[in-house]
Amino acid sequence: MKSKLWITALITSAVIATGCSANNTNSESEEMDHSNMSEEEMKNMEGMDHSNMDMEGMDMENGHASHTNPLELNNSTGENELALPPLVEANDGVVDITAQQGKTEIFEGVQTDTYGYNGSFLGPVIRVSEGETVTFRTKNDLLEPTTFHWHGVDIPGEGDGGPHQLLQPGASEDVKFTVSQGASTLWFHPHPEGATAEQVYKGLAGLIYVEDENSKNLGLPDEYGVNDFPLVFQDRQFNENKQFDYQAVRNEDGTIGDTMLVNGTLNPKLTVGKEKVRLRLLNGSNARNYTFKLNTGDSFQQIATDGGFLNEPTEMSEIILTPGERAEIIVDFSKYDASSDVALVNEADSILLPFKIDEQKTNTVEISETLNDYVVTEEEKNLPVTKKLELFGMGEMVYINDKQFDINRIDFTQKQGETEIWEIYNKPDMMGGMAHPFHIHGTQFKIVSIDGKEPPAELQGWKDTVAIEPDQTVKLAVKFNNKGIYMFHCHVLEHEENGMMGQVEVL
Ligand SMILES: [Cu+2]
Incomplete structure (x- = not known):
């Protein structure tokens, strides 16, 4: 038995070592010398039941390789103008949000079965302001139960839309709360136990913009669809009939695809002015990580993290976002012209979003040098x-503190309004392990340290999801402003469903 385990581990390790060079996994796995395996490593290996491992997911020939060996993405041809989600504000204090199924023409002349909010595919951008009391009037028009989870929103647990707040088909629920956080780009998606990954995959995702007094006075581009654009990045795998067949392509370590959709648009391009443009990036994928950069090699300015502005615009040449994370950036298109070849690309230079520059459209904005007063x-x-939390495992055997999710078990309690330090360690396994995007519901936290060091400038801002690399220890300052039961979990949606999730009750 032991020798069989060894062989499995070695094969898997070899596959990962050859396949992950383009991804940001740690290099240790490539250098690992199996002859020097420590006692502890042996123990870890025995603790994992490799016989149940989804080896199919490791196969590079069958079209759905593992998370650590991503399928290559297509290059956007730029033949379709990017779809812009409808911008919605409260009407008499109410925003209607209906989850529904429909058909969407993603490929020309083909109807794909999809899910959406207030439409057939994806959802609107809901714009609210700090201090506003708003009712999200949610309705489930699907043929299956769902929930409405407000990712990054500071909201009482009963309205958070975690697995406890299941809404049956045909049911409605009013979620009333007062927006009590600053300007930020948040999002919403379903969170029913066992069906989150599939429902998101089929198209349930929308954005929430919070504005505040500060955000209006910073000189930032803020004309929706003119110089301020939402960009929801999702990779998908279509079958031969151009349908989503989630169960067929599901990978226990994170379902990825070879086809990029931005705001649901295949082969998108975005027409922008010869001016500074604000792009609000959301990694809305189930599992794929992105390294966003410009094909020109030019830098851009990052202005916001998941939950608010950085203290000052920060020059970046690339930004990595793991599933669930957001960033806002400013790209200065005034230095390009209509003939320029400018595009947002991913790490391996696959073209995500080409830009077309409309030279007639110009505007000079003076962006404030000070955006926020964030401080640890x-x-x-x-x-x-x-x-203390320890993340461990892969595939179906993923754990937090050796436990898998149980909706009837509260893992931690914390007092409302009290800041606690959460220390999260991503324990590597025989194969090196993988990065887990760790998300906490109902709050924005601060990253105090990563492996004992101050986080880089682009992470010195409010966060609700943080990528934790194998063998990394991250300390977070976590405070809940409301009471209730909240989830914390890995935002690789298949890991979440396989049990890499726990519950904290705020009292
Ligand atoms: Cu994970």
Whole structure:
């Protein structure tokens, strides 16, 4: 038995080592010397039941390789103008949001069965302001139960839309709350136990923009669809009939695809002015990581993280977003002209979104040098660790503190309004392990340290999802402003469903 395990591990390791060079996994797995395996590593290996491992997912020939060996993405031909989600604001304090099924023409002349909010595919951008009391009037017109989860929103647990708040087909629910956080780009998606990944995959995802007094006075581009664009990145795998067949392509370590959709548009291009343009990026994929950069090699400015503005615009040449994460960037198109070849590309230079520059459209904006007053205080830096989490495993055997999700078990309690330090360690396995995007519901947290060091400038801002690399330890300052039960989990949606999730009750 042991020798069989060895062989499985070696084969798997070899596949990963040859396949992951383009991805940002740690290099240790490539250098790992199996003859020097430590006692502990042996133990870990025995603890994992490799016989149940989805070896199909490791196969590079069958079209759905594993998370650590991504399928290559298509290059956008730019033949379709990017779809712009409808912008919705509260009407008499109410925003109607209906989950529904429909058909969408993603490929010319073909109807694909899809899910959407208030439409056949994806959802609107809901714009709210800090201090506003709003009712999200949710309705489930699907033929299966769903929930409405507001990712990144500071909201009482009963309205958070986690697995406890299941809405049956035909049912409605009013979620009333007061927006009590600053300007940010948040999102919403379903969260029913066992069906989150598939429902998101089929198209249930929308955005929430929070504006505040500050955000209006920073000189930032803020004309929706003119110089301020949402960009929802999702990779998908279509079958020969151009349908989503989620169960057929599901990968227990994260379902990825070879076809890029941005705001649901295949082969998109975006027409922009010869001016500074704000792009709000959401990695809305089930599992794929993106390294966003410009094909010109030019840098751009990052202005916001998941939950708010950075203190100042930060020059970046690339941004990595794992599933669930957002970033806002400013690209200065004034230095290009109509003949320029400019595109947003992914790490291996696959073209995600080519830009067409309309020279008639210009605008000079003066962006403030100071955007926010975010700070990790000395007190927060000196707080003791009061919650320890260890992420471990892969595929169907993913654990937090050796446990898998149980809706009837509360893993932690925390007092409302009290800041605690959560220390999260991503424990590598025999094969090196993989990065887990760790997300906490109902709050925005601060990254205090990564492996004991101050986080890089682009992570010094409010976050609700943080990528934790194998063998990395991340300390977070976490405070809940509301009470209730909240999920914390890996945002690789298949990991979440396989049990890499727990519950904290805020009292
Ligand atoms: Cu994970």
